[in-house]
Amino acid sequence: MSVDTGGKVILREHFHQAAWNEPLIVELGRAGRRGVVPPDAGEELRSQVGDVLGGTPVGLRRRQPPVLPELSQPEVVRHYTRLSQMVLANNVAVNLGLGTTTMKYNPLINEVLSRSPKLTELHPAQDESTVQGILELLYRFGEMLSEISGMDRFTFQPAGGSQGILANALMMRAHHAANGQASQRDEVITTIFSHPANAAAPATIGFKVITLYPGREGYPELDALKRAVSERTAGLMITNPEDTGIFNPQIAEFVRVVHDAGGLCAYDQANANGILGVTRARDAGFDMCQFNLHKTFSVPHGCMGGAVGATGVQKDLTAFLPSPTVEFDGSRYYLDSRRPASVGAIRSGLGNVQSVLKAYAWVRSLGAEGLREAAHMAVLNNNYLAAKVTAIRGASLSFADENPTRRLEQARYSWERLAAETGVHTMDVHNRMIDFGVQGYFTSHHPWLVPEPFTLEPAESYTQEELDEFAAVLERVADEAYSDPETVKTAPHRSTAAAPVPRAQEHPAMTWRAFQELRRQGLV
Amino acid sequence: MKLGLIVNPIAGMGGSVGLKGTDGRKVIRQARTLGAVPRAPARATATLEELVRVGAEFELLTCAGAMGEASALACHLTPTVVYRPASIETTAEDTRRAAREMRKLAVDLILFAGGDGTARDVHEAVGGDVPALGIPAGVKIHSAVFAVSPRAAGDLLAGFLRGRIGTMREAEVMDVDEAAYRRGQLATRLFGYLRVPYDPQLVQGAKVRSRSDDTAAEELARSVVARMDRETLYVVGPGTTTRRIMTLMGLESTLLGVDVILDGQVLALDVAERDLLRLVRDHPRARIIVTPIGGQGFLFGRGNQQISGRVVRAVGIQNVVVVATPGKLASLGGRPFLVDTDDEELNRTLAGFIAVTTGDRQEAIYAVGHGSGNAG
Numbered sequence: 001m002s003v004d005t006g007g008k009v010i011l012r013e014h015f016h017q018a019a020w021n022e023p024l025i026v027e028l029g030r031a032g033r034r035g036v037v038p039p040d041a042g043e044e045l046r047s048q049v050g051d052v053l054g055g056t057p058v059g060l061r062r063r064q065p066p067v068l069p070e071l072s073q074p075e076v077v078r079h080y081t082r083l084s085q086m087v088l089a090n091n092v093a094v095n096l097g098l099g100t101t102t103m104k105y106n107p108l109i110n111e112v113l114s115r116s117p118k119l120t121e122l123h124p125a126q127d128e129s130t131v132q133g134i135l136e137l138l139y140r141f142g143e144m145l146s147e148i149s150g151m152d153r154f155t156f157q158p159a160g161g162s163q164g165i166l167a168n169a170l171m172m173r174a175h176h177a178a179n180g181q182a183s184q185r186d187e188v189i190t191t192i193f194s195h196p197a198n199a200a201a202p203a204t205i206g207f208k209v210i211t212l213y214p215g216r217e218g219y220p221e222l223d224a225l226k227r228a229v230s231e232r233t234a235g236l237m238i239t240n241p242e243d244t245g246i247f248n249p250q251i252a253e254f255v256r257v258v259h260d261a262g263g264l265c266a267y268d269q270a271n272a273n274g275i276l277g278v279t280r281a282r283d284a285g286f287d288m289c290q291f292n293l294h295k296t297f298s299v300p301h302g303c304m305g306g307a308v309g310a311t312g313v314q315k316d317l318t319a320f321l322p323s324p325t326v327e328f329d330g331s332r333y334y335l336d337s338r339r340p341a342s343v344g345a346i347r348s349g350l351g352n353v354q355s356v357l358k359a360y361a362w363v364r365s366l367g368a369e370g371l372r373e374a375a376h377m378a379v380l381n382n383n384y385l386a387a388k389v390t391a392i393r394g395a396s397l398s399f400a401d402e403n404p405t406r407r408l409e410q411a412r413y414s415w416e417r418l419a420a421e422t423g424v425h426t427m428d429v430h431n432r433m434i435d436f437g438v439q440g441y442f443t444s445h446h447p448w449l450v451p452e453p454f455t456l457e458p459a460e461s462y463t464q465e466e467l468d469e470f471a472a473v474l475e476r477v478a479d480e481a482y483s484d485p486e487t488v489k490t491a492p493h494r495s496t497a498a499a500p501v502p503r504a505q506e507h508p509a510m511t512w513r514a515f516q517e518l519r520r521q522g523l524v
Numbered sequence: 525m526k527l528g529l530i531v532n533p534i535a536g537m538g539g540s541v542g543l544k545g546t547d548g549r550k551v552i553r554q555a556r557t558l559g560a561v562p563r564a565p566a567r568a569t570a571t572l573e574e575l576v577r578v579g580a581e582f583e584l585l586t587c588a589g590a591m592g593e594a595s596a597l598a599c600h601l602t603p604t605v606v607y608r609p610a611s612i613e614t615t616a617e618d619t620r621r622a623a624r625e626m627r628k629l630a631v632d633l634i635l636f637a638g639g640d641g642t643a644r645d646v647h648e649a650v651g652g653d654v655p656a657l658g659i660p661a662g663v664k665i666h667s668a669v670f671a672v673s674p675r676a677a678g679d680l681l682a683g684f685l686r687g688r689i690g691t692m693r694e695a696e697v698m699d700v701d702e703a704a705y706r707r708g709q710l711a712t713r714l715f716g717y718l719r720v721p722y723d724p725q726l727v728q729g730a731k732v733r734s735r736s737d738d739t740a741a742e743e744l745a746r747s748v749v750a751r752m753d754r755e756t757l758y759v760v761g762p763g764t765t766t767r768r769i770m771t772l773m774g775l776e777s778t779l780l781g782v783d784v785i786l787d788g789q790v791l792a793l794d795v796a797e798r799d800l801l802r803l804v805r806d807h808p809r810a811r812i813i814v815t816p817i818g819g820q821g822f823l824f825g826r827g828n829q830q831i832s833g834r835v836v837r838a839v840g841i842q843n844v845v846v847v848a849t850p851g852k853l854a855s856l857g858g859r860p861f862l863v864d865t866d867d868e869e870l871n872r873t874l875a876g877f878i879a880v881t882t883g884d885r886q887e888a889i890y891a892v893g894h895g896s897g898n899a900g
Contacts, residue, residue, distance in 0.1 A: 228889045420676060
């Protein structure tokens with residue numbers, strides 16, 4: 001328990017996570033068991049309907065029924081409830097260590113709103129006249145994000161940050177194609193501390209990717225960018241602040257250099273939680289940007305299911321936005337799909353509109369001043385935590401020697417000294433932390449430029465006591481590393497984190513069937 | 525597991541008294557006269573202590589006295605002595621003989637305490653046949669076969685003995701010409717590669733172990749080969765990354781030397797500067813493919829002196845192709861590349877930023893410093 005004890009943090013020494021030894025669902029149940037047995041349709045109905053499979057082409061019909069789990073309803077309920085108890089979810093554990101992911105509170109009231117039949121009973125293919133409400137919401141939220149970013153139009157179709165970045169890369173290419181320069185401008189510039197999607201997404205559509213490495217102060221030098229730009233430059237795709245929490249103070253100069261070379265600039269705002277209402281993408285000259293509603297705007301993270309990469313552009317680029325766009329003619333809202341310059345649909349429908357609804361509700365509940373206050377609180381929380389973490393033996397803040405400026409909403413630290421002095425590595429610390437009932441931390445995207453990294457992002461919704469508890473857990477584990485390293489290296493002891501299947505890394509299996517095949521071949 | 529331990533008791537003795545290395549009996553006597561004491565045995569003990577502390581199980585084979593036995597006894601281990609030096613004044617030949625004996629006895633890994641010279645001796649004796657790991661105890665550590673500290677060596681070794689670390693990397697064995705070094709000149713040579721346990725945790729996390737740097741290196745080599753131009757001379761510098769290019773093309777290559785190819789065929793192997801200048805003069809279109817060498821990231825001036833300033837100038841700076849995987853760049857820990865050719869003006873010109881091919885249609889812009897690194 002962590003209660004007010006006059007500043008002293010009492011760790012959860014007796015925490016123990018539920019361990020159910022639960023098999024996979026495909027290993028449960030028994031042949032023939034059913035959770036739901038539909039009633040027989042009856043002779044009359046069968047004769048009326050006829051052969052229901054008759055219209056299905058032979059080639060599309062299964063030859064054998066799928067090998068599905070066969071369980072009763074209570075077995076299914078117990079199985080998934082047990083699994084849910086074996087994770088340190090956002091609503092159970094203090095979860096401020098997953099830097100770059102902005103794990104803030106997801107207001108429960110917004111779950112209620114999004115489960116209203118007014119939304120759940122809608123269908124993407126409904127006539128526009130019957131979905132005016134949700135179209136209005138999408139249109140108005142686009143206006144809000146335009147105000148927040150300085151852009152002119154937004155789309156909510158991309159179902160995640162990487163799709164939003166892909167949309168930006170596609171629009172970049174479409175812009176150069178419109179100027180007859182698509183084949184000439186085939187290089188995208190990014191930085192190693194930007195989110196990896198800024199390199200991956202343009203690469204998937206054929207761009208060559210040039211990555212800038214950080215200078216001594218933790219962000220790339222302007223001269224490195226000047227070395228990278230040329231008449232081949234399609235654009236810059238960059239995160240700022242980068243994953244180190246360091247805001248590139250020369251960002252406007254970066255944009256100018258790329259513009260001078262004829263390129264466009266896309267701002268990945270995945271790390272926007274510390275700059276909402278403080279600085280705007282367009283004011284630094286950016287041409288396009290993307291926000292992750294599932295990070296900055298309080299929407300739960302959803303494994304590409306519930307995520308939204310809200311993508312915005314300045315007015316010269318609106319023609320290239322994915323289709324359809326939501327338009328307003330002064331009296332009614334409608335979808336515009338006749339947009340010949342558009343890069344096309346990034347995904348079906350209008351995107352994860354239930355997530356847009358949650359983000360809209362969050363923004364409306366805070367208002368403009370509230371957003372700015374959230375950003376300030378996130379930065380304050382981060383710097384309060386940084387002061388505590390850097391005081392821990394063996395820990396250090398990356399680039400602090402050359403760049404002592406405050407970090408924004410997150411910071412990347414290093415256990416390099418701890419590892420050298422104790423042999424305890426960053427993943428060992430991570431595995432031990434969860435024994436104290438807090439969620440583990442994120443290390444770093446790859447490659448690890450900062451050795452033995454960990455990245456913390458205490459968003460605005462954590463209390464001072466929670467920050468204190470998290471720091472105290474880190475301090476405790478670091479102390480253990482010096483006094484009793486084996487306890488740390490063999491952790492977790494009170495948690496249920498699963499050990500990976502041996503050799504699974506060499507032979508990853510993405511499905512149960514693929515796993516069985518590998519097992520048959522003796523590869524795992 | 526059978527672990528072989530070789531301690532070079534005189535390694536590192538020169539450093540404390542301002543001598544650069546201890547190769548040669550005269551220097552050792554000079555060092556002793558100046559008051560130098562052995563440091564390698566204690567450092568070997570520190571590594572063994574780490575193994576004992578974590579409860580690693582192993583059978584220890586070592587050499588008599590200060591060449592290993594003393595270090596083992598100091599932490600209450602009872603080793604099997606498999607080699608006895610003829611004299612208390614041990615020599616490089618003792619290291620080589622001990623290493624050969626250990627290979628014969630099928631040890632799983634040779635742990636050695638010393639410096640670059642010791643690494644060279646182990647390499648000369650067993651090459652890549654037996655995995656090895658260096659405990660840093662010498663004056664000169666240019667080779668990439670050493671752990672960062674005795675304790676880190678123990679940590680790495682514990683992982684190896686427990687089977688947690690099964691991957692090996694080829695690490696450079698480098699050494700300087702000590703006579704020149706003592707005169708204040710630095711000439712480093714690449715002598716070969718030892719197979720060293722590779723802990724991905726040191727540079728890469730568990731998340732991407734499936735996509736190892738090995739895969740990245742393979743992809744990098746493929747993309748370089750795919751983009752080679754015809755009627756263009758390629759001067760290929762030493763290094764595992766560049767050797768992979770040659771292997772992929774089905775070409776013979778010299779591991780440590782500079783090779784020259786043209787239109788998919790070997791034109792010359794292990795060439796000297798003079799040959800390079802002649803070949804480059806005869807072929808108007810030429811490129812140089814280099815990869816940073818060793819832990820310090822030298823592009824030119826260490827291990828590839830054949831590609832001299834004159835050669836680089838003749839080929840043209842714009843025709844220098846630097847190749848390195850992202851993992852290799854990360855392993856430099858933020859330090860810039862270094863260039864130290866015989867042409868100071870060229871060094872200054874190369875300083876700044878350079879494009880590095882890191883994969884298929886992937887480049888990095890990386891800083892280049894110039895100077896002799898930490899040679900002093």
